[in-house]
Amino acid sequence: MAAGFQASRPFVPPFPPRSEKPRGSLSMILTLRRNPLEIWGKADFERPLAIGRSILGLRAAAHDPAAVRRVFLDNAPNYRKDELQLRILSPGLGSGLLTAEGESWRLQRRSLAPLFSPRQVAEFAPAMQRVAEATVERLEHRRDGAVTDVGELTSRTALEVLEQTLFSQGLGREPSEFQRAVTSYFDSFGRLDPLDLIGAPSFLPRLGRLRGRPALEFFNEAVDAIVESRKAQLDRGGEAPRDLLTLLLAAKDPETGLGMPEADIRANIVTFIMAGHETTANGLTWTLYLLSQSPEWRERAEAEADEAFDPLHPASLERCEVLRGVFEEALRLYPPAATLTRLAIADDEILKVRIPAGTVVAISPYVLHRRRGLWDNPDAFDPGRFIGERRERIDRFAYIPFGAGPRVCIGMAFAIQEAIIILANLLRSFRFELVEGHPVMPRQRVTLRPRAGMKMHAKKRRSSKIST
Numbered sequence: 001m002a003a004g005f006q007a008s009r010p011f012v013p014p015f016p017p018r019s020e021k022p023r024g025s026l027s028m029i030l031t032l033r034r035n036p037l038e039i040w041g042k043a044d045f046e047r048p049l050a051i052g053r054s055i056l057g058l059r060a061a062a063h064d065p066a067a068v069r070r071v072f073l074d075n076a077p078n079y080r081k082d083e084l085q086l087r088i089l090s091p092g093l094g095s096g097l098l099t100a101e102g103e104s105w106r107l108q109r110r111s112l113a114p115l116f117s118p119r120q121v122a123e124f125a126p127a128m129q130r131v132a133e134a135t136v137e138r139l140e141h142r143r144d145g146a147v148t149d150v151g152e153l154t155s156r157t158a159l160e161v162l163e164q165t166l167f168s169q170g171l172g173r174e175p176s177e178f179q180r181a182v183t184s185y186f187d188s189f190g191r192l193d194p195l196d197l198i199g200a201p202s203f204l205p206r207l208g209r210l211r212g213r214p215a216l217e218f219f220n221e222a223v224d225a226i227v228e229s230r231k232a233q234l235d236r237g238g239e240a241p242r243d244l245l246t247l248l249l250a251a252k253d254p255e256t257g258l259g260m261p262e263a264d265i266r267a268n269i270v271t272f273i274m275a276g277h278e279t280t281a282n283g284l285t286w287t288l289y290l291l292s293q294s295p296e297w298r299e300r301a302e303a304e305a306d307e308a309f310d311p312l313h314p315a316s317l318e319r320c321e322v323l324r325g326v327f328e329e330a331l332r333l334y335p336p337a338a339t340l341t342r343l344a345i346a347d348d349e350i351l352k353v354r355i356p357a358g359t360v361v362a363i364s365p366y367v368l369h370r371r372r373g374l375w376d377n378p379d380a381f382d383p384g385r386f387i388g389e390r391r392e393r394i395d396r397f398a399y400i401p402f403g404a405g406p407r408v409c410i411g412m413a414f415a416i417q418e419a420i421i422i423l424a425n426l427l428r429s430f431r432f433e434l435v436e437g438h439p440v441m442p443r444q445r446v447t448l449r450p451r452a453g454m455k456m457h458a459k460k461r462r463s464s465k466i467s468t
């Protein structure tokens with residue numbers, strides 16, 4: 001630990017109660033609807049693997065690095081995205097990269113990979129810096145110490161980053177409209193419906209989802225506007241910018257030579273808007289909260305933002321090991337994608353236990369990241385575990401906020417770079433303090449959001465006048 005920093009007792013941030021006993025069917029349905037995070041009982045945080053039949057069918061819960069490796073990497077072709085997950089994601093995300101399978105997924109992944117190469121991501125740094133500076137400037141115009149919903153602040157900032165990078169002609173709508181639509185989608189389609197849980201046929205209407213229809217209409221109209229605006233630009237003889245839409249339009253199947261179906265192009269626009277901002281914003285929100293509760297780490301993060309981070313030289317990001325550490329620790333404790341699930345196509349064996357075909361294997365980063373025996377003081381906020389040689393001791397398959405294997409998050413490097421730039425800019429100018437008495441508890445609605453939002457005072461530290 002650097003000199004001058006006094007180690008204090010680590011802060012243990014809030015998490016939902018963990019039941020001692022297995023739940024009955026009714027309790028399971030109610031819990032999944034209220035907050036799927038609460039489904040994990042005490043035993044789940046202690047054991048590597050469990051398999052059993054419940055109202056959800058045959059399910060295994062795998063929370064051990066070797067099991068994670070088996071499902072996501074070594075035998076990945078045997079595991080596909082399961083029906084329940086697709087029922088939540090597909091109405092909005094269609095057959096985009098997150099939900100596609102087989103050849104369609106391969107073509108999409110290959111076509112979009114160039115946008116996420118290390119070189120290309122590094123080239124996005126100045127745009128991310130400009131957006132972060134604009135956020136700071138907006139905050140500076142407010143009364144010192146004004147109450148800010150940090151979830152809203154970070155999600156608007158992350159949307160603006162997308163507008164300046166992947167969607168170079170912008171999103172054509174106000175960020176607040178996207179924020180409202182995403183929240184409404186998560187609160188309707190993202191809430192597990194009892195009919196889905198018992199496997200009722202899809203023609204039976206799910207009432208909760210009707211509320212999400214306007215959000216779907218909004219996404220459709222937004223995509224129309226984005227595609228139309230690009231077509232108009234190309235018709236005028238304009239040059240195609242190097243961005244997501246250009247790559248989607250240029251994608252060709254190597255065997256047939258055919259372009260990507262229009263439905264997949266549209267699906268990927270929504271996929272990248274949703275997957276590309278909500279998760280990063282979530283991680284940033286939890287980071288600012290955790291720092292507000294840990295004076296020692298807040299001071300270290302502020303010192304690094306002041307001294308090590310150079311907004312004019314994005315390469316200085318590599319020096320920001322504290323900022324990276326606090327963000328990674330926030331993703332450990334509150335992984336935005338809290339549960340990943342896969343369906344076993346054929347029989348398999350995991351940790352010497354037979355996994356019959358048709359089993360849904362749930363791997364929850366939330367549980368894995370807090371597994372007894374894998375982590376020291378697993379529920380405590382300790383960014384030091386991601387710094388220096390302690391970081392090297394972490395098993396690659398024990399820490400999976402971005403997933404693992406061929407379907408690992410395509411935006412991982414993008415998200416980490418973006419998060420460090422935004423954090424550095426915010427912490428140089430502001431100290432975020434939780435509004436007294438504001439209740440904080442994670443709730444899973446597709447992503448892991450704070451149940452009552454995150455109301456914080458943004459108190460000015462000093463004016464940052466450095467500009468790119």
Ligand code: HEM
Pocket residue numbers: 097098099109271272275276277279280283331335336337340341400401402403404406407408409410411412414415
């Ligand atoms: C902190 C931020 C982020 C987190 C925690 C996160 C998490 C994840 C996880 C866990 C997966 C794997 C899902 C699975 O295996 O079922 C995933 C996939 C994906 N993510 Fe992210 N993500 C983040 C940021 C981003 C960003 C910034 C983008 C785009 C700009 C993005 C786009 C995607 C896409 C398109 C996939 C699907 C990849 C595939 O299946 O080939 N994500 N993400």
